Amino acid sequence: MPLSERQLAAFADKHAGRIPLDTSPRHLAGPGDARHVTHSLAAAGWSAVSDPLSAEIVLASPDLRHRLQFDPQSATSAWWRLRAEPTDTEPGWYAEFGELVPAEVLAGFTDALIDPPPQQPDPWQPVTSAGWHRSSDGTAHSPDSMCHIELRPQSEFSNRPSWHIETREPDHGQFPGPRIWHAYFDEHTPAHLVGSFLTALADRSPLQRGMYDRTGHYSAVQEPSPLRPEQVVDTHTARIESLRARARSARRQQTKPAPTPAKAHTAQPAARR
Template sequence: MLLVPLSERQLAAFADKHATQIPYDTSPRHLAGPGDARHVTHGLAAAGWNAVSDPLSAEIILASPDLRHRLQFDPQSRTSAWWRLRAEPVGTELGWYAEFGEHVPAEVLAGLTDALVAQAPAEPTSPLAVLDAAGWLIDGRGIAYSDHPSCKVERLPENGAGTVPWREQVRVAWHIEVRDLPTDIGSRGAHLWHAAFHSHTPEHLVTAFVTALADPAPLQRGMFDRTATYGVTQKPSPLTPEQTVHAHATRVKALRARARPTRRQQKNPVTAPAHASTAQPAARR
């Protein structure tokens, strides 16, 4: 394993990029585009995760200190899933798998990874309860729709039935889909990105993801950053570039401190099996 702690040089590189960008408040969040992947990778590195991928490759693979969790970011993926998160089974804890599409905002995914390196809450809140409190519409089938009607969060039945194309390969408990607004009456908008969580994914992690997704606060994007669609609302942010960089550094520092108790408990690394027991379907558009 290549031990690569988060360095001052890496933080400086993040600062250099964002210091030259004028931030624009971009909303809704689910259409803000991918943003900077270092919101995710820097947070995990600060929590003790290590790089296990080729440092000269575009693909990034990070492994947790106990080797149980692994996150893969592949911007050259031939599927619609650019991020894949896997947990190996250990003891009585079952393995699980989650994946996220190209345009998932890094800040939203970071809501999940931040929760992954922290202690699980004693009284977790259900994802639908979070969305209901945020004002999302929840129908009788357990599907939640955002105010901007292009994002839906669906809890699939226990038998695995649902609208996920690869549900025959792996049982999915939660599925999130973001589409562009339709151009014609009666048509469906173009697929923008998705998130899918295997049925054994700890529910507090799904809750953390949808909490970040439903947060009404806009995300900051540079003038020429990619967004998921042209249908976003953007206006100059009251935040300065220096404030954006400072917020990132403060969060990384807090994650490093929060993860220390968890790392102390992870004394025995997990021995990964030759073949992962949790299915990793090749997502299709």
């Protein structure tokens, strides 16, 4: 399902007439436009395998190993689910995300699935660099204490820890406030993908939301953005084109035949006269 010009034009039409507002912190910015995720996957060659008349969207990777499900009618709190099937050399894994996870933050995760970062740093590094408070018990929280990250230790079912991220209303005494959104990465989710999600989450730069867009919480700060609507659209288009080019390059590398080893040169005896 290649991404069409008509689909990009529909994105541009929606955003061209809206006044962008810089919205921060990111964990309270609200869901935004899901096409930040779906457009990049389609540009990288993922195909829609769901009923086109259904509200549910299911995208499958070109090798059919990965499947992303977006279900806005889900009976659970997880609207996004991503599954990876096991291979001969790698285990399968699962991740899920709640309704109000910002699409741009989720796109940090899916973009890394398409184009892994050149380095695979400690997933905690972008969080601590952004000024989040990290405790020695495997947890961290945002400066406003509303977003919590927990690396839960191994359980009776696995000897590896899993990641749990939640954004909640402010605490009410000794009880945690109601949950706004969550993200979960099971114990086999590759560390570089978790790190890319946390990098996008802890990024201090604001996200652009249109006037009257839903935010995650009333305490989100919104200010007039210096970006024009056309610049918001151009940024999205440039990102899609960059991912498309990198995905094509990666496919070419995978299909390139291995070089034929040079034959060893054997000295031939001189011909007799």
